[in-house]
Amino acid sequence: xxxxxxxxxxxxxxxxxxxxxxxxxxxxxxxxxxxxxxxxxxxxxxxxxxxxxxxxxxxxxxxxxxxxxxxxxxxxxxxxxxxxxxxxxxxxxxxxxxxxxxxxxxxxxxxxxxxxxxxxxxxxxxxxxxxxxxxxxxxxxxxxxxxxxxxxxxxxxxxxxxxxxxxxxxxxxxxxxxxxxxxxxxxxxxxxxxxxxxxxxxxxxxxxxxxxxxxxxxxxxxxxxxxxxxxxxxxxxxxxxxxxxxxxxxxxxxxxxxxxxxxxxxxxxxxxxxxxxxxxxxxxxxxxxxxxxxxxxxxxxxxxxxxxxxxxxxxxxxxxxxxxxxxxxxxxxxxxxxxxxxxxxxxxxxxxxxxxxxxxxxxxxxxxxxxxxxxxxxxxxxxxxxxxxxxxxxxxxxxxxxxxxxxxxxxxxxxxxxxxxxxxxxxxxxxxxxxxxxxxxxxxxxxxxxxxxxxxxxxxxxxxxxxxxxxxxxxxxxxxxxxxxxxxxxxxxxxxxxxxxxxxxxxxxxxxxxxxxxxx
Amino acid sequence: xxxxxxxxxxxxxxxxxxxxxxxxxxxxxxxxxxxxxxxxxxxxxxxxxxxxxxxxxxxxxxxxxxxxxxxxxxxxxxxxxxxxxxxxxxxxxxxxxxxxxxxxxxxxxxxxxxxxxxxxxxxxxxxxxxxxxxxxxxxxxxxxxxxxxxxxxxxxxxxxxxxxxxxxxxxxxxxxxxxxxxxxxxxxxxxxxxxxxxxxxxxxxxxxxxxxxxxxxxxxxxxxxxxxxxxxxxxxxxxxxxxxxx
Numbered sequence: 116x117x118x119x120x121x122x123x124x125x126x127x128x129x130x131x132x133x134x135x136x137x138x139x140x141x142x143x144x145x146x147x148x149x150x151x152x153x154x155x156x157x158x159x160x161x162x163x164x165x166x167x168x169x170x171x172x173x174x175x176x177x178x179x180x181x182x183x184x185x186x187x188x189x190x191x192x193x194x195x196x197x198x199x200x201x202x203x204x205x206x207x208x209x210x211x212x213x214x215x216x217x218x219x220x221x222x223x224x225x226x227x228x229x230x231x232x233x234x235x236x237x238x239x240x241x242x243x244x245x246x247x248x249x250x251x252x253x254x255x256x257x258x259x260x261x262x263x264x265x266x267x268x269x270x271x272x273x274x275x276x277x278x279x280x281x282x283x284x285x286x287x288x289x290x291x292x293x294x295x296x297x298x299x300x301x302x303x304x305x306x307x308x309x310x311x312x313x314x315x316x317x318x319x320x321x322x323x324x325x326x327x328x329x330x331x332x333x334x335x336x337x338x339x340x341x342x343x344x345x346x347x348x349x350x351x352x353x354x355x356x357x358x359x360x361x362x363x364x365x366x367x368x369x370x371x372x373x374x375x376x377x378x379x380x381x382x383x384x385x386x387x388x389x390x391x392x393x394x395x396x397x398x399x400x401x402x403x404x405x406x407x408x409x410x411x412x413x414x415x416x417x418x419x420x421x422x423x424x425x426x427x428x429x430x431x432x433x434x435x436x437x438x439x440x441x442x443x444x445x446x447x448x449x450x451x452x453x454x455x456x457x458x459x460x461x462x463x464x465x466x467x468x469x470x471x472x473x474x475x476x477x478x479x480x481x482x483x484x485x486x487x488x489x490x491x492x493x494x495x496x497x498x499x500x501x502x503x504x505x506x507x508x509x510x511x512x513x514x515x516x517x518x519x520x521x522x523x524x525x526x527x528x529x530x531x532x533x534x535x536x537x538x539x540x541x542x543x544x545x546x547x548x549x550x551x552x553x554x555x556x557x558x559x560x561x562x563x564x565x566x567x568x569x570x571x572x573x574x575x576x577x578x579x580x581x582x583x584x585x586x587x588x589x590x591x592x593x594x595x596x597x598x599x600x601x602x603x604x605x606x607x608x609x610x611x612x613x614x615x616x617x618x619x620x621x622x623x624x625x626x627x628x629x630x631x632x633x634x635x
Numbered sequence: 636x637x638x639x640x641x642x643x644x645x646x647x648x649x650x651x652x653x654x655x656x657x658x659x660x661x662x663x664x665x666x667x668x669x670x671x672x673x674x675x676x677x678x679x680x681x682x683x684x685x686x687x688x689x690x691x692x693x694x695x696x697x698x699x700x701x702x703x704x705x706x707x708x709x710x711x712x713x714x715x716x717x718x719x720x721x722x723x724x725x726x727x728x729x730x731x732x733x734x735x736x737x738x739x740x741x742x743x744x745x746x747x748x749x750x751x752x753x754x755x756x757x758x759x760x761x762x763x764x765x766x767x768x769x770x771x772x773x774x775x776x777x778x779x780x781x782x783x784x785x786x787x788x789x790x791x792x793x794x795x796x797x798x799x800x801x802x803x804x805x806x807x808x809x810x811x812x813x814x815x816x817x818x819x820x821x822x823x824x825x826x827x828x829x830x831x832x833x834x835x836x837x838x839x840x841x842x843x844x845x846x847x848x849x850x851x852x853x854x855x856x857x858x859x860x861x862x863x864x865x866x867x868x869x870x871x872x873x874x875x876x877x878x879x880x881x
Contacts, residue, residue: 272811283692298809299749302785315749316809380751381783415757488754491860492842524842524860527811531658534691596761 116510116554118470118566124574125475131577132430135585140438143392144634146385147617149304149609151393152176152188154355158239158363158621159192159203159232162322164308165211172356173305175210178217185614193228194220196235203235229618236620239363240400240628246365247402253333253342259290260341263483263508263516265540270295270527272314274324278331283530285335285343287537291368291515293346294328295527296320301351301380302605306360316527320347320357325364344368346406349394350376352386352606358394362401368447368515369398372408373435374428377589378597379411383607384589395439396625403445406515407432410451410484412595418453418488419461422468423572424594425450429472430577431585433479440629443478447515451484452504456496460561462503467565469511470556475570483508485519494521498539505543510551516540640707651703653680658697663690671698680704718838718846718856723869725769731869732776735876742771742871744804745782745791748818752808753784755840759804759864768863777868788821792829801880802836802871810843816852823853834880836871 153172165174176188183191195206198220209215267289269277274294281292297314300307310327311319318324325347332343344367349357354371361369373391376382398405409428412421429448436446450472454461472481485504490497501519508516518536520528528536556562580588592598626633645652655675661667668688675683680702687699723731732740744756758765760781762772771779782794795803805822807815819839826832832853839849840858849857856870875881 283695286692297749298751299785301751315811315814379753414754416763529658530695531656531691531697534658534695534697596763 116470116551116556118467118474118556118563119558120471120474120566120570124570128427128430128570128574128577129434131574131581132434134581135431135577136434136438139388139435139585140392142385143389146389146610146612147187147619148355148386148389148606148611149173149176150353150386150390150606151355151619152184153353154359154393154397155187155189155619155621156192156203156207157356157359159235160239161203161207162308163204163208163211165208168308170305170308171207171211175207175217178210180218184611185617187613187617187619189232189618189620190225190228190616191217191220193232194223194225197227197231198223225616225618229620232620236624239621240624243362243397243401246362247400250342250365250367250402253336257336257340257342259344262480262512262514263540263544264290264344264514265537266291266293266346266515266517267533267537268293268295268517268528270317272297272316272318273312274310274318274327275312277318278328280528280530280533281328282331282335284533284537285332285339287534288541289343289518289533289537290341291344291346292328292332293368293370293517294318294320294324296348301348301376301382304352304606304609306353306356320360322360322364325360325366329364329366346370349398349405350408351380352376352382352390352609354387354390354394355397358397358401358403361403362397366403368404368406369394370408371395371398371405372449373432374589374594375408375411377599377604378595379408379415381599381604383604383610384586384599384601385610386604386606389610391435392439393622395436395441396622396629396631399440399442399445399629400625404447404480404515405436405441405445406447406482407449409449410453413451413453414488415595418451418455419458419464421595422464422569423576425468426471426475426569426573427576427580428594429476430573433476440626440631443476444480446476447480447482448472448476449482449484450513452486452500452507452519453484453488455489456486456500462507463561464565465503465507466511467562468569469507469513470562471566471569473511473513480514482515482517483513484517485523487519487523490519490523492524494525497521497523498535501536501539502543505540506547506550509544509547512551639709639711641710642707643704649707651681651705651707652701653704654699654701656697656699658691658695660694661696662694663688663696667696668698671696671700675700675702679706715845715847718849718858718870719862719866721866721869721873723865723872725774725865725868728865728868728872729774729776731872731876736776736872736881738881739776739778740801740871740875741778741780741798742802742804743780743782743791743794743798743800744771744806745786746784746806746808747786747788747791747822748807748814749785750807750809750814750818751784753806755808755842756781756804756806759840759858759862759867764864766863768865770864771868774868788818788825791822792825792831795826795831795835796829800835801875802838804867805837805839807839807841807844810841815841815843819852819854827853836874836878836880838867838870840867
């Protein structure tokens with residue numbers, strides 16, 4: 116089944132998205148953030164905590180005098196490496212214990228610093244490539260089933276309970292496990308350290324927790340004969356750091372949106388744009404599939420009205436991702452089944468939107484999110500709504516299918532809820548597997564008309580954004596009716612302009628690996 | 636049995652039939668079905684039927700059970716006062732405030748603590764509102780601030796003092812491990828400690844909130860799922876008048 120859509124309009128939307136994103140990319144190239152610099156240290160091998168449990172990457176970046184920040188952390192840290200002969204991990208510990216300070220090494224020549232950094236940069240790039248090759252090998256040996264890939268969340272707050280839940284979900288048929296983060300984490304300007312057993316609404320993303328879950332999923336992957344993917348969140352104030360940890364621990368997917376943090380978490384827009392870019396270059400190189408967050412437009416406002424904003428955001432997310440070197444196959448654009456169940460023909464509108472997205476982004480592993488906003492304590496009705504969501508997903512060939520839970524409105528899923536959700540999805544997707552191939556849309560009918568309306572409204576919206584510029588558009592509330600000032604919001608104090616001598620060895624390595632032009 | 640005592644109704648008065656489902660951390664077998672049956676019997680149920688029992692993962696089994704309860708309840712004697720007693724439209728509320736309060740009412744709402752789920756507070760405050768009922772931002776006689784998500788209790792109280800708020804709306808969606816109760820309690824206690832409690836209408840909201848629970852926590856009202864903005868607005872206006880908050 117194919118919608119007849121105006122392909123010229125689609126071309127115009129893409130061209131406008133390019134025009135919208137190009138000036139932002141120029142801004143990004145002239146700036147960096149504390150989170151990008153911390154991620155440079157993490158990639159070099161800095162880990163652990165220092166005084167007062169402060170993570171060493173934070174401790175070291177914060178130890179740099181503010182007037183030296185514009186040059187980046189790599190050169191001062193490289194000078195210290197060259198002079199002490201320590202490796203990055205040992206040097207970081209020495210700085211944390213007060214045995215060295217970066218200021219001691221100001222006289223060491225830049226060339227010596229670059230030389231000292233080079234082997235560790237190469238080692239990190241090699242490790243990322245190795246982890247990617249490991250994934251490829253496993254995927255070819257124990258491949259996943261045909262999409263939609265069933266994706267479930269675990270969110271107990273305790274990584275060990277999460278592990279039990281994840282293994283049980285895989286046995287029931289899940290192919291992707293996402294560990295939801297503790298609800299406050301997106302606003303922490305550091306990544307917590309070590310295994311964690313307490314969290315609210317989710318479990319902290321830490322490198323140790325990544326390892327624990329990866330190990331468990333690798334084990335069950337072998338046992339079940341199909342590769343199970345692991346998902347976490349590169350969003351909030353630590354996008355690039357999470358992306359670097361995920362690259363090193365072989366996560367397979369990361370929630371990563373170019374505007375979500377700005378609109379829905381009041382994170383500064385400049386911070387977000389810079390951070391998303393560096394994190395996406397890392398994701399591109401590590402083969403990680405991003406999941407974008409367009410579902411949020413639909414949960415915070417009316418889903419019928421917001422459909423054009425979803426499509427516009429998808430075009431913008433796609434363009435940002437392309438500019439970070441991501442191929443379409445790694446761009447999991449988001450959409451959600453959130454139209455009120457009371458609306459006559461609401462199902463038709465859902466099908467229209469899902470199919471429109473499928474046709475406009477044919478090579479993207481689309482991420483389809485389940486109903487949440489209109490789910491209530493009536494779990495029986497909720498299970499039914501989820502069934503129609505499942506039908507829409509298989510009909511329109513969505514790729515990443517987040518299974519809806521009948522208890523969505525009640526609690527983070529019980530083990531039994533996940534099993535029922537997977538059972539529901541498996542039943543629908545099996546019984547209606549080729550339904551979409553067997554039917555055609557009525558020319559000019561309700562579904563085609565709705566899709567055409569959404570596309571033309573999206574075009575009008577993108578035209579407004581193109582005219583205003585993306586930052587100004589966000590300031591004036593064009594997206595989701597949320598207004599965010601360019602210099603307001605969380606994390607703005609961590610944004611800085613690069614000096615002429617700014618140096619980030621991973622930026623050049625990642626750009627080269629992704630086939631992008633060098634910056635300046 | 637008194638006429639007022641009621642029991643769950645299956646298909647016959649007083650049959651007491653109840654459905655339930657649960658997971659046990661054991662592998663499925665016929666013995667697992669029997670374990671589920673005996674467990675439900677231990678809960679005090681009678682005529683227990685395990686209608687579905689199956690493995691959902693290694694070491695976990697899921698059951699659907701029907702059973703009869705011997706208990707009944709005097710439903711007529713139960714009291715749970717609702718805060719939604721005053722049915723007023725937006726125009727009614729604005730007129731009421733203009734006449735009886737004589738100035739604009741200052742209201743702020745926030746998801747407190749680490750909660751980032753603003754869907755509830757947005758439905759009440761945002762201009763657009765919920766189910767065709769306009770949000771408080773649209774009210775002519777309300778000066779409304781939506782502080783958004785993850786607002787520390789201390790911050791909320793500081794804003795209440797600095798902005799001389801008349802009403803505070805605290806929202807909690809995440810309820811894991813009692814985090815909602817802790818945050819609601821912390822807010823009420825801090826307002827008390829700062830001497831502000833008597834000066835404000837204090838309201839909590841969220842899908843798990845009930846008015847009864849709110850009064851136990853020291854709030855003036857609690858609003859749960861399905862609440863309309865006008866119900867909250869009417870409560871604020873009428874309770875300000877009742878308490879002489881001008």
